[in-house]
Amino acid sequence: MLEIKNITKTFSSPPGEVWTLKDISLTVEKGEFVSIIGPSGCGKSTLFNIISGLERPDRGKVLLSGQDITGQKGHTAYMLQKDLLLPWRTVLDNCILGLEVQGVARDVGRKRAEALLPEFGLEGFARSFPVVLSGGMRQRVAFLRTMLQGKEILLLDEPFGSLDAFTKGEMHGWLLKIWEKYHPTVLFITHDVDEALLLSDRVYVLSTRPATVKLDVEVKLERPRFRDLITEDKFVKLKKLLLEALAQNKPHS
Amino acid sequence: MKKYLSPFLAFLFLLILWEIFVEFLHIEKFILPAPSHVARALAAAWPLLLDHSLYTAVEALLGFMFAVIMGTCLALAMGLLPWVKRTIYPLIVVSQTIPIMAVAPLLIIWFGYDILPKVLVVALVCFFPITVSTVEGLDNIDQDMVKLLVTMGATPGQILRLVKFPGALPSFFAGLKISATYSIMGAVIGEWLGGSKGLGIYMTRSMHSFLTERVFASIVVITAMSLILVGIIELIARLTMPWLYQKKSWQQDEKL
Numbered sequence: 030m031l032e033i034k035n036i037t038k039t040f041s042s043p044p045g046e047v048w049t050l051k052d053i054s055l056t057v058e059k060g061e062f063v064s065i066i067g068p069s070g071c072g073k074s075t076l077f078n079i080i081s082g083l084e085r086p087d088r089g090k091v092l093l094s095g096q097d098i099t100g101q102k103g104h105t106a107y108m109l110q111k112d113l114l115l116p117w118r119t120v121l122d123n124c125i126l127g128l129e130v131q132g133v134a135r136d137v138g139r140k141r142a143e144a145l146l147p148e149f150g151l152e153g154f155a156r157s158f159p160v161v162l163s164g165g166m167r168q169r170v171a172f173l174r175t176m177l178q179g180k181e182i183l184l185l186d187e188p189f190g191s192l193d194a195f196t197k198g199e200m201h202g203w204l205l206k207i208w209e210k211y212h213p214t215v216l217f218i219t220h221d222v223d224e225a226l227l228l229s230d231r232v233y234v235l236s237t238r239p240a241t242v243k244l245d246v247e248v249k250l251e252r253p254r255f256r257d258l259i260t261e262d263k264f265v266k267l268k269k270l271l272l273e274a275l276a277q278n279k280p281h282s
Numbered sequence: 283m284k285k286y287l288s289p290f291l292a293f294l295f296l297l298i299l300w301e302i303f304v305e306f307l308h309i310e311k312f313i314l315p316a317p318s319h320v321a322r323a324l325a326a327a328w329p330l331l332l333d334h335s336l337y338t339a340v341e342a343l344l345g346f347m348f349a350v351i352m353g354t355c356l357a358l359a360m361g362l363l364p365w366v367k368r369t370i371y372p373l374i375v376v377s378q379t380i381p382i383m384a385v386a387p388l389l390i391i392w393f394g395y396d397i398l399p400k401v402l403v404v405a406l407v408c409f410f411p412i413t414v415s416t417v418e419g420l421d422n423i424d425q426d427m428v429k430l431l432v433t434m435g436a437t438p439g440q441i442l443r444l445v446k447f448p449g450a451l452p453s454f455f456a457g458l459k460i461s462a463t464y465s466i467m468g469a470v471i472g473e474w475l476g477g478s479k480g481l482g483i484y485m486t487r488s489m490h491s492f493l494t495e496r497v498f499a500s501i502v503v504i505t506a507m508s509l510i511l512v513g514i515i516e517l518i519a520r521l522t523m524p525w526l527y528q529k530k531s532w533q534q535d536e537k538l
């Protein structure tokens with residue numbers, strides 16, 4: 030279980046403004062899929078940097094299974110919107126990057142990754158370089174790289190943000206299938222309401238800066254879920270709720 | 283192969299133009315020899331030329347290797363330690379404003395007429411492109427890739443090995459190619475100032491005897507040697523970075 034307790038962070042950006050995370054608390058249960066949704070520039074990525082240990086909060090704590098991991102790296106697997114595949118490594122070797130950093134022997138890592146390639150729609154591409162892959166395939170390699178690290182928490186920062194709507198839809202269906210099978214604990218950043226509701230067990234809505242938790246919604250839609258869920262009444266009801274919360278977010282003038 | 287066709291035809295056209303020009307205006311052979319004269323001189327002096335060329339090639343290769351080692355070490359020190367870059371980089375750039383023709387005679391004074399001053403001239407000419415390109419390559423590494431490795435808990439050594447070295451390779455090879463074209467020229471300049479053997483010596487002697495067609499023949503040989511060296515570098519680059527060239531062919535496909 031991941032607990033974020035009263036995280037506050039202040040920092041100055043070039044024009045002299047001060048952007049903040051203010052007293053953010055949230056919880057992700059083991060095996061839960063949780064999304065954070067909020068206007069762009071509200072500090073969602075800063076929150077991820079804090080959870081992954083890249084940055085330290087001014088105040089507050091990050092707890093993993095009750096243990097304080099604030100400022101420590103290596104407890105989470107981080108996936109960004111940019112796939113960040115290394116162009117000089119084959120698909121297979123990109124997948125095992127995290128394992129290699131952990132000191133796992135290459136052959137051992139390769140065997141583990143190779144077994145998963147078909148499920149990730151990458152069969153036959155093990156020895157290709159990333160440059161021949163489509164956008165969706167690249168993100169799937171990046172996701173496999175993230176999963177293979179074997180961390181308790183996956184931090185996904187708008188992983189499908191740069192994909193076209195059609196590919197994004199396909200990726201949702203695929204991710205739901207993978208999640209159904211492995212039940213990884215996921216914390217997911219997005220500004221796409223449909224995406225958040227379709228994938229998550231719980232959605233946190235953040236306000237504009239200083240970012241606070243504005244709303245915390247449990248998504249009680251039965252699983253397994255499929256893409257056509259987004260047109261059903263119960264889905265639309267929840268969507269309205271989220272959209273209203275986001276609309277109230279307009280900065281005060 | 284197709285892309286080489288039009289420059290080859292243009293070159294052929296220029297040669298024919300040159301031949302006709304010299305023939306019709308009756309230009310003296312010692313002022314401007316026709317391409318056919320140059321070709322004949324090249325054939326006649328071949329064994330001698332080959333002997334001199336080999337000597338020059340040895341100088342150029344030694345100097346080039348020296349430059350690669352020196353340039354790479356400098357670039358790594360600057361790319362990885364910001365204070366080293368702040369201190370040395372401006373000096374290196376300014377040093378390039380010193381004409382090599384002014385430095386070469388000094389090298390002769392210090393190190394005599396043997397091979398060493400020639401090798402040093404080549405090294406001085408060649409290290410700069412390698413250093414600058416490699417530093418640039420290290421600077422332009424995608425910082426998000428480094429960030430990703432940091433979140434994985436990678437050590438600075440792992441980041442160097444897994445991201446920075448391979449990421450800087452294309453720039454490193456670009457620098458190598460430029461340096462390779464300079465290397466033969468550097469050796470010839472070194473030889474002009476004194477020595478007993480080499481293409482530079484052969485050129486000077488031919489010039490003094492007004493055997494201008496032999497000067498041109500030397501130029502042909504210098505060009506050929508430079509091209510061969512660049513070709514070898516290109517080959518090594520392709521073998522070292524197959525991913526980069528795969529990309530190029532794919533991009534071409536995309537355009538079609």
